[in-house]
Amino acid sequence: MEFIGYLAAILTTISFAPQAIKTIRTKSTDGISLGMYILFTAGIACWLVYGVLLNNSPIIMANAITLILSATILIFKIKHGD
Numbered sequence: 001m002e003f004i005g006y007l008a009a010i011l012t013t014i015s016f017a018p019q020a021i022k023t024i025r026t027k028s029t030d031g032i033s034l035g036m037y038i039l040f041t042a043g044i045a046c047w048l049v050y051g052v053l054l055n056n057s058p059i060i061m062a063n064a065i066t067l068i069l070s071a072t073i074l075i076f077k078i079k080h081g082d
Helices: 002-014 017-026 034-054 057-080
Strands: none
Touching: 002 057, 017 057, 034 057
């Protein structure tokens, strides 16, 4: 059962990598909603805390990495707001 959790964690986390890489390379966040990324990043932080409280490795792993990626995009959006 934990395999499904790890698979879901890997797939959903990897899905953020292309956007983060593109944002870092181009410094462009045109078309990205600031409000959505604020809410999304806060939600991911809550999921991370929830995973820590449950001591659930797939939840912790996925959300720690996704938080870094989404926070990176959010920082670029705030700094270079298109």
